[in-house]
Amino acid sequence: MSSDPWGRVDETGTVYVRTADGEKVVGSWQAGAPEEALAYFERKYDGLVVEIDLLERRVKTTDLSAKDALAAVGHLRQQVEEAHAVGDLEALGRRLDQLTELIETRREERKAARARQAEEARKAKEALVAEAEELAASDQWRAAGERLRALVDTWKGLPRLDRKSDDELWHRFSHARSAFSKRRKAHFASLDAQREEARRRKEKLVAEAEALSGSTDWGPTAARYRELMQEWKAAGRAQREHEDALWQRFRGAQDVFFAARGEVFAERDAEQRENLARKEELAAEAEKLLPVTDLKAARVAFRAINERWDAVGHVPRDARAGIEGRMHAVERAIQEAEEAEWRRTNPEARARAEGLTGQLQDAVDKLRAQIEKARAAGNTAKAEKLERELEGRQALLDQALKGLREFSG
Structure with a gap:
């Protein structure tokens, strides 16, 4: 007779599996050693373990439906109950119980997720409807039209709601689009009429502009041309096939x-x-003040140069930006020097620097005293440790002293 913790083979070759309810016959073995019989039925048990492992993995890592998963669990449970195998069958049953609980939990989670998705879809569609209704009153015809088309594409990508809710929201959405389309058509019909009126007005403006082109009364005529330009702009655009030709004549007369x-x-x-x-001479004179070494003198000199600059009349328009930019560059450099001087003499910053320097000096002095005390006591290790700390504090103190010297100029 041969046995292991979960089964045995008796003298007649009958194979038993041990369960909580006692031993159960799972088969018989007439050929070969009893150990081979146990190994055979243990492999059958291992096969059940593999199937349960695979099902657990599918449930945890795929979108297997709860219905299909429970059906698979039921099939495996029947296999376990009817199994001709040697092993801990109760453990397999417990695993299937736990897997059933997991599937039920997943089913509830998916149900809740579907409810959330439906609510999110409802809110998304309500938002689309609200935006469409707002766009229905827009006069930005191209942008609003493109946005409405984009909203339709977004709508198509959203899940359907219940029939009643979906139909009601779609009716509002469609009505907003129709209202916008009607307004846009009416607008462009009106625009065509306006462009025809603009063409007639611009033809009159062109005629007057051409009549004035030979005038030598420079001031009044130039003023009238400016008025004609304002009237041209106020007239609006004519049809495309007329607008460019009218403009060429109007501009040519001017x-x-x-x-x-x-x-x-x-x-x-x-x-x-x-x-x-x-x-240019004054700009060159101003540029010689750079770099600023004497702020007060530079400030006085630049003010004097600037007064002479202001006394000079206009320069050609195309050179104005360049020449003024040179003077502005000098002015900015002096202003930056003033700001640097202010920072250097800032009493609050100096006080902070002095405070930090004093704290670091006290720390350095304290460490030196501790080092001397440690060496006097023969504590070389402590002295060396304190010296390393002193090196760091001394470096900080040197940096702080350097910054403090900058305040002294």
């Missing part, structure tokens, strides 16, 4: 007038070029 006036103003341009030369 160009003729202003070209003639430009020749007359050439003498003034010469004066502005002379002014530019004078300002």
Whole structure:
């Protein structure tokens, strides 16, 4: 006879498995050693363990439905109950019980998740409806139209709700889109009428601009051209096929007038070029103040240069930014020097630096005294440890003293 903790084979070759309810016959073995019989039925038990392992893994790592999972558990439970195997069958039953509990828990979690998803979908669709209803009143035709199309795509990607709720929300959503579409069509119909009116107005403006192009009454005519430009802008856009041609005629008439006036103003341009030369000299004089070594003197000198600068007239427009930028650069450098001086002489910062330096000096003095005491007592290890600490504190003190010297200039 042969046995192990979970089964045995008797003299007749009958194989038993031990359970909580006693021994149970699982088969017979007539050929071979009893140990081979036990090993055979233990392998059957191992096969059940593998199947349960696989099912546990599927339940935990895949989206296996609760219905299919429970059916698989039931099938395995029947296999365990009817098993011709040697092993801890009660342990397999307990594992299946635990797996059933896990499946039920997962089912409730999924049910709750579906409820959350439905609620999230409802809120998302309500938000889409609210935005669509807001867009229905928008006059940003292109942007609003594109956004409404994007909202439709978003809607299609959301889960359906219950039929009644989904239909009600879709009705509001669709109504908002229709309202926007009707308003947009009405707007562009009105816009066509406005463009025709703009064409008629601009033709009159072009006629007047062309009549003024030969005028030599520079001031009033230039003023009238500015008024015509304002009227042109106020007239709105004509149809595309007319707008560009009308503009070329309108702009061409102005160009003729202003070209003639430009020749007359050439003498003034010469004066502005002379002014530019004078300002370049002043800018060069100001740039010699850099770098700032004497802040007070630099400030006084720059003020005097700036007064002469202000006395010079206008320069050509295309040179204005460059020449003024040079003076601004010097002014900024002096301002930065002033800020640096203020920081250097800031009493609060100096007080903080002095306080930190004093604390570090006290710490260094204290450590030196401790080192002397340790050496006097023959405690070399402690003295060496304190010396390493002293090196760090001394480095901090040196840095603090350097910063303090900066306040002294």
